[in-house]
Amino acid sequence: MIKKILVLGSLAVLGVGCKSPQPVAQESSKSEKKKSDLKKYSEVITSEAKTDEGLFTTHFVDDKLYFEIPVDLFEKDMLLVSRIAGVPSGFGGGYVNAGSKVNEQVVRWVKRNGNIDMKVISFENQSDEDSPIYKSVQANNFFPILFSSKIETWSEDSTSVVIDASALFEDEVEAINGISSGLRKRYKVKKLDKSRSYIESANAYPENIEIKHVMTYEAETPPERDQAGTISMLLNQSMILLPDDKMQPRLADYRVGWFTIDKYDYDSDELKADDYEIIRRWKLVPKDIEAYKRGELVEPVEPIVYYLDPATPEKWRPYFKQGIEDWNVAFEEAGFKNAIIAKDPPSKEEDPEFSPEDVRYSVVRYVASTTRNAVGPSVSDPRTGEIIESDIIWYHNHLRSYRNRFMIEAGAQNPNARTLNTPEAEIGEMMRMVIAHEVGHALGLPHNMKASSAYPTDSLRSAEFTQKYGLTPSIMDYARVNYVAQPGDEGVRYIRMMGPYDLYAINWGYRYLPEADSPQEEKATLDKWILEKAGDPVYEFGSGYGGADPQSQRESLGDDQVKASEYGIANLKKVVPNLVDWTSKDGFAYDELDEVYRELSYMWRGYLSHVVTNVGGVYETRKTSDQEGVVYEPVPAKIQKEAVEFLNDEAFSTPKWMLNQDILGRVEAPEAIDRIQSIQTGALEDLLEKDRLKRMITNEEVNPESAYSPVDMMADVRKGIFSELYNSRQTDAYRRNLQRSYVDIAAAYLKELDERENDEVLKSDIMALMRGEMEQLKADINRRKNRTNHQLTRFHWNDLLARIDSAILNEV
Structure with a gap:
C-alpha cells in the first residue's frame, strides 16, 4: 500500500534540509547569537506572572498574555476551535447561542528566524510524496499565516520559546471572529473597539489550551438598544493537540448517514482529482482482538465517557445518564460492550483537575438559558475523521418546548399531557431521548428524516407495535411525540426511542475490521452490509434537505402524510377547546395560553x-x-x-x-x-x-x-x-x-x-x-x-x- 502524505506547510519550511552538518551548525550559531540579544526569561516572565502549565505554558503579565511553546511542539498539528461563549440577548435573532461554533481549523506553530508563525493547514488536498504531481499540489495549496509574533525570550534550558500572544485575541482576526459578514451588515458594525476588548482568562491543560476573550464592536443597530451602540461578546478559543497515532479513516457512503469530511486525491487514476469523503467517528479498538474476531462482545481500549455538568439538577441526572448509555445497545451490534459510559461529575477530592474545558473530558453541559434547544457538537481530527471530544449542550428552557408539544400533540389522547406541570416520568423520558438524539450527533450521525416513513401510519396507533419499535426506526429523526394516536388507542408509546436503523448505522461506522489495512480494503465489506439491507425502508437514509421527498420530512410520522396529518389535526381540534382550562393558573395572566395556542398554530402549519x-x-x-x-x-x-x-x-x-x-x-x-x-x-x-x-x-x-x-x-x-x-x-x-x-x-x-x-x-x-x-x-x-x-x-x-x-x- 502506498502511504498518502498530506500536503505540508510553506515552501520555505519544506526547503530547510538536513543533508549536511555544515548548514545546521551555521543556523545554530545564528540562533545562539539572536538569543543573546533577547531579554532574559525573568525579565519577560516576572515574579508577578500568573502562570498555568499544560500543553504549553500560559503567562499573564500585567495585561499581556504570553505563550511559552516547547520546541518539540513546532510543526505539530493542532486544532483551533472558535466558539461563542457569551452573546447579547437577541443576537442573530436568537439563533446564535452560547456554544455556537464559529470556525474549526488546523494550525501549526512554525519558527521563522526570530519569529513564531501560526499557519493554517489544510488536509483536503493530498498526494503521495513520491508522486510527480506532489510538488504541484504543494505549490497550489500554500498555507496562510494566521498570526505571527516575534520571540520575546527563550526558557532557561532553551527547550521553549516565549511569545506575546495578546494580539491574536485582542485584535480583530477574521478567522476566529464571532460576527459573520451577514450579521455585520445587519447590525451595521463599524469596527472593533480595542479599549473595551480584552483577554478574560487563559487555562492550560495537558492536551489543550483554552482562551476566553471579550470582543466589543461599535455598531449602529445592535440587537439590544440599551447597549450604547456596541455589541460585546465572549469568545472561547480552544487549541487542541492532534494525536500522532492516527486512526485509519473510513470512507463515507451516502446510503448511510454520517457527518463527513471532504477529501481530494490528486494521485487518482480517474481523469480528475478523486473527490471522496471520510466519516467522523470516535476511535474504538477492541481490547481483545482475537475474542472480537470470534464474535464475542469486547470492551474498547478507550471507551467514550461523558460526564454530567455539575450544574445538572439531581432529579434529571438519571435520565441524562440513561440517554447516554442507551447507545450501548447499538455498540453491541458493532461488537463492543460498555463502549459508552455516563458518569456524575467528580468531586474536587476525586479529581481536582476536572474541568469541562479540558479536552480529556466530554461533558453534557446544563446551561441556564431561555434558549429552547439542545445540541450535540463534537471536535474531530480533519486528517482522519477521529472525534476527539464532545460537549452536549442542554439549554434549560428546552423543557418548555417538550411540555408544550406534549400537551398540544398528545393532550387529546393522554390525560398526563393535559397540564403545564408534565409528570416527571413523561418529561424525564423526553429529556432522556433528547440527550440520546444529541449523543447520536456527537457519535457522528446526522438527522435521518426519512426513517419515520418506514412505518405504516396506522401502526402508530398500536400499543404492541409502538412499544416494540417506537415511532420511527431512528432516534435521529425528528419525531418527538406520537400525534397519530387517537383517543381510545390504549397503551401506545408517545415518546420516540432508539430503533433498528441506529443499530445498523453504528455497526456500519464503528465495527472494527482488523483484516483491512486501508480504507479501500474496508469498502467491499461495508458495501456488502448495505446491500443486505437494500430495499428495506427501515434502513434507508434521507437528510430531509431539498424539500422534494415527502417521505423525508422533519416532524412527519408514518408512510402516509395525508392520513397522519388528518389524525394530527383531528387531535388539535379536540385540544383547542380545552386550552384555557389546561393552561390557566390562579393569579396569573394568560401568557401560557397565548404561548401554547401560538405553538399549536405552528403545529397545524407543519401538518399542512x-x-x-x-x-x-x-x-x-x-x-x-x-x-x-x-x-x-x-x-x-x-x-x-x-x-x-x-x-x-x-x-x-x-x-x-x-x-x-x-x-x-x-x-x-x-x-x-x-x-x-x-x-x-x-x-x-x-x-x-x-x-x-x-x-x-x-x-x-x-x-x-x-x-x-x-x-x-x-x-x-x-x-x-x-x-x-x-x-x-x-x-x-x-x-x-x-x-x-x-x-x-x-x-x-x-x-x-x-x-x-x-x-x-x-x-x-x-x-x-x-x-x-x-x-x-x-x-x-x-x-x-x-x-x-x-x-x-x-x-x-x-x-x-x-x-x-x-x-x-x-x-x-
Whole structure:
C-alpha cells in the first residue's frame, strides 16, 4: 500500500534540509547569537506572572498574555476551535447561542528566524510524496499565516520559546471572529473597539489550551438598544493537540448517514482529482482482538465517557445518564460492550483537575438559558475523521418546548399531557431521548428524516407495535411525540426511542475490521452490509434537505402524510377547546395560553406542510450504480390529488376550530387571526412554488399517462379556493383574503416579466399556466359574480377582476 502524505506547510519550511552538518551548525550559531540579544526569561516572565502549565505554558503579565511553546511542539498539528461563549440577548435573532461554533481549523506553530508563525493547514488536498504531481499540489495549496509574533525570550534550558500572544485575541482576526459578514451588515458594525476588548482568562491543560476573550464592536443597530451602540461578546478559543497515532479513516457512503469530511486525491487514476469523503467517528479498538474476531462482545481500549455538568439538577441526572448509555445497545451490534459510559461529575477530592474545558473530558453541559434547544457538537481530527471530544449542550428552557408539544400533540389522547406541570416520568423520558438524539450527533450521525416513513401510519396507533419499535426506526429523526394516536388507542408509546436503523448505522461506522489495512480494503465489506439491507425502508437514509421527498420530512410520522396529518389535526381540534382550562393558573395572566395556542398554530402549519410536499414530490431512494432501479421516482398522481383535496379541506377552508372565542377573548385576537391568515397564505405559496410546478411540468412530459398535470392541479385548487364562486355563495373574510392571495400569487409571475428576462421561469410553461389560470378565473367571475346577494362578495369579485386585468396589462 502506498502511504498518502498530506500536503505540508510553506515552501520555505519544506526547503530547510538536513543533508549536511555544515548548514545546521551555521543556523545554530545564528540562533545562539539572536538569543543573546533577547531579554532574559525573568525579565519577560516576572515574579508577578500568573502562570498555568499544560500543553504549553500560559503567562499573564500585567495585561499581556504570553505563550511559552516547547520546541518539540513546532510543526505539530493542532486544532483551533472558535466558539461563542457569551452573546447579547437577541443576537442573530436568537439563533446564535452560547456554544455556537464559529470556525474549526488546523494550525501549526512554525519558527521563522526570530519569529513564531501560526499557519493554517489544510488536509483536503493530498498526494503521495513520491508522486510527480506532489510538488504541484504543494505549490497550489500554500498555507496562510494566521498570526505571527516575534520571540520575546527563550526558557532557561532553551527547550521553549516565549511569545506575546495578546494580539491574536485582542485584535480583530477574521478567522476566529464571532460576527459573520451577514450579521455585520445587519447590525451595521463599524469596527472593533480595542479599549473595551480584552483577554478574560487563559487555562492550560495537558492536551489543550483554552482562551476566553471579550470582543466589543461599535455598531449602529445592535440587537439590544440599551447597549450604547456596541455589541460585546465572549469568545472561547480552544487549541487542541492532534494525536500522532492516527486512526485509519473510513470512507463515507451516502446510503448511510454520517457527518463527513471532504477529501481530494490528486494521485487518482480517474481523469480528475478523486473527490471522496471520510466519516467522523470516535476511535474504538477492541481490547481483545482475537475474542472480537470470534464474535464475542469486547470492551474498547478507550471507551467514550461523558460526564454530567455539575450544574445538572439531581432529579434529571438519571435520565441524562440513561440517554447516554442507551447507545450501548447499538455498540453491541458493532461488537463492543460498555463502549459508552455516563458518569456524575467528580468531586474536587476525586479529581481536582476536572474541568469541562479540558479536552480529556466530554461533558453534557446544563446551561441556564431561555434558549429552547439542545445540541450535540463534537471536535474531530480533519486528517482522519477521529472525534476527539464532545460537549452536549442542554439549554434549560428546552423543557418548555417538550411540555408544550406534549400537551398540544398528545393532550387529546393522554390525560398526563393535559397540564403545564408534565409528570416527571413523561418529561424525564423526553429529556432522556433528547440527550440520546444529541449523543447520536456527537457519535457522528446526522438527522435521518426519512426513517419515520418506514412505518405504516396506522401502526402508530398500536400499543404492541409502538412499544416494540417506537415511532420511527431512528432516534435521529425528528419525531418527538406520537400525534397519530387517537383517543381510545390504549397503551401506545408517545415518546420516540432508539430503533433498528441506529443499530445498523453504528455497526456500519464503528465495527472494527482488523483484516483491512486501508480504507479501500474496508469498502467491499461495508458495501456488502448495505446491500443486505437494500430495499428495506427501515434502513434507508434521507437528510430531509431539498424539500422534494415527502417521505423525508422533519416532524412527519408514518408512510402516509395525508392520513397522519388528518389524525394530527383531528387531535388539535379536540385540544383547542380545552386550552384555557389546561393552561390557566390562579393569579396569573394568560401568557401560557397565548404561548401554547401560538405553538399549536405552528403545529397545524407543519401538518399542512407535510401534505404539500407530496404535490410535485419525488421519492428518493439512495442507490449506487451496481443496484437495480432508479434513485428518483415521482409521487403517484393519486396521492398528489388526495393531497390537494386535503389542502382544500384543512388548509384553505376557514379553520373555525382555531377561531375559538374563549381563547381569542383572552389573548391578542388580531395577532392570532393574522397568524391564521399567514399560515393559509404560506401553504398556498408553498403549493404554487416555482420548483414544484417545474417538477410537475417535467413529470407530465416524461410520464404523460400517469402524471398529475399542473393544469389539473391548478384547476383542483381553484375550484376549492373559489368554491363560493362556483356554488353562488357569499365568502367570509378569511376566504376573501385567501382568494386574493391566490390571484396575487398567480399574477406575480406575470407582473414581474419585465424584471425576469433571463429568468428560468420566463422560459418555462409556468408563465403559460398562470396566464391561462388568470384568463379562466376572469371568465368564471364575469359569468358568476352577480349570482350572490351579498354586496361585499360582489365587490370582492370585481376587485379580483381588477387585479387580474392589472397583471395581464402589465405583461411585457
